[in-house]
Amino acid sequence: APPTAAPPAASPWSAGRVAEILLSAERSRTPRTSIRAEWPDLSLDIAYAAQDIALADRLAHGEVVTGIKLGLTSRAKQQQMGVDSPSVAWLTDSMALPAGLAVPRDRLIHPRAEPEIAFVLGRALRGPGVTAAQALAAVDHAMGAIEIIDSRYWGFKFSLEDAVADNNSSGVYVTGPVIRRIDDLDLGLEACLLEVDGDVVDSATGSAVLGHPGEALAFAANTFGARGITLEPEWVVLTGGMTDAVPVSPGSRVAAHFTSLGTVTVAGG
Ligand code: OOG
Ligand code: MG
Numbered sequence: 001a002p003p004t005a006a007p008p009a010a011s012p013w014s015a016g017r018v019a020e021i022l023l024s025a026e027r028s029r030t031p032r033t034s035i036r037a038e039w040p041d042l043s044l045d046i047a048y049a050a051q052d053i054a055l056a057d058r059l060a061h062g063e064v065v066t067g068i069k070l071g072l073t074s075r076a077k078q079q080q081m082g083v084d085s086p087s088v089a090w091l092t093d094s095m096a097l098p099a100g101l102a103v104p105r106d107r108l109i110h111p112r113a114e115p116e117i118a119f120v121l122g123r124a125l126r127g128p129g130v131t132a133a134q135a136l137a138a139v140d141h142a143m144g145a146i147e148i149i150d151s152r153y154w155g156f157k158f159s160l161e162d163a164v165a166d167n168n169s170s171g172v173y174v175t176g177p178v179i180r181r182i183d184d185l186d187l188g189l190e191a192c193l194l195e196v197d198g199d200v201v202d203s204a205t206g207s208a209v210l211g212h213p214g215e216a217l218a219f220a221a222n223t224f225g226a227r228g229i230t231l232e233p234e235w236v237v238l239t240g241g242m243t244d245a246v247p248v249s250p251g252s253r254v255a256a257h258f259t260s261l262g263t264v265t266v267a268g269g
Contacts, residue, residue: 013039015049018165023054025152029109032152036159047164048227054167055090063092066236067120068224069147071168072160073216073240074208077114080244083160086210088223089168091236097148097172102269103248108150108171111248113266114241115192115256117206117213118145118175119182121235125217127225132214135221138231141179142187142213144261146254147238148172149245173238178262185260188212194243195255204242213239 018035025032036042055065071087072078078085097104103111122140150171153162163169190206190213210216216239221231231237248254252268 011039011041013041015046016053018042018046018050019053019057022050022152022166023057029107031109031154033154034158034162035165036161042161042165044161044164047161050165051089051167055092058090058092058094063094065090066093066096067091067238068220068231068235069168069170069173069238070216070220070240071163073210073219074204074242076204076208076244077241081156081158081163083163085160086216086219086240087160087164087168088220089164089170091170091173091238095170095172097174097266099174099177102267103148104172105250105269108148109152110156111148111150111171112156112245113248113254114147114149114245115194115204115243115258115264116145116147116238116241117187117190117209117261118143119213119217119237119239120179121231121233121237123233124230125221126230127218127222130218130221130225132212132218135217136182136214139182139217142182142185142261143175143179144192144256144258144264145173145175145238146256146264146266147241148174148248148266149241173236174264174266175236176262176264180260187214189259190261191259192242193257194246195257196246197252201246202243206242208242209239216240
């Protein structure tokens with residue numbers, strides 16, 4: 001009789017295991033290497049499933065969803081990270097850093113700051129099929145923001161799937177204090193100077209973000225919509241870093257000066 005083939009060994013990998021590994025890396029502040037390098041089958045669908053499992057764990061720990069963030073919407077960010085597609089992730093109240101508070105270094109591994117245009121939704125938005133114009137019609141107001149990203153991967157070295165599984169390198173975010181209705185703004189031309197310790201280190205306009213931040217919002221509505229998720233009123237939407245992210249050193253001060261959206265600052269802690 002022909003030898004019976006041994007049954008294939010069950011893969012130790014799953015979306016749940018990925019979520020568990022990355023949450024524990026976050027909570028112990030211990031960076032790791034790319035998961036996709038070990039598990040080439042890690043797909044974008046599995047990565048988003050891991051993101052949702054991690055969110056459920058955060059909610060079970062008492063966190064509340066405050067909105068969503070886009071990742072890798074500007075060419076600067078895509079080139080910096082070597083990834084060529086935008087992505088989305090979750091924001092919770094534990095990631096919201098009140099203005100005036102320093103970067104909580106005791107919670108982060110290797111924080112980097114990036115300036116972003118943020119929206120707050122006035123009504124629900126659900127894709128697919130949402131255009132930038134329809135997306136912008138759901139916006140209540142815009143604000144300037146600084147996102148402090150942090151990656152659970154050593155040296156921020158990851159594939160798109162790794163980053164998505166890692167909630168797009170979420171850390172903390174600061175918004176405002178200036179809020180503006182968007183009707184009288186040209187957000188494609190909204191400029192931002194990124195300053196570290198008084199030196200302007202980079203600049204960009206809102207057009208860096210997929211051509212217009214409204215396109216980023218539409219991308220988010222459509223990407224979440226494909227997963228059956230509606231963007232809810234009052235959610236904050238971080239539309240993605242306009243420039244490269246800069247490392248935040250202890251004792252430093254980062255400021256983002258916007259044309260119409262005011263100045264957002266954060267101390268390095
Ligand atoms: C991925 C997260 C990107 C953005 O605004 O592009 C992100 C990363 O660059 O680590 O938040
Ligand atoms: Mg960002």
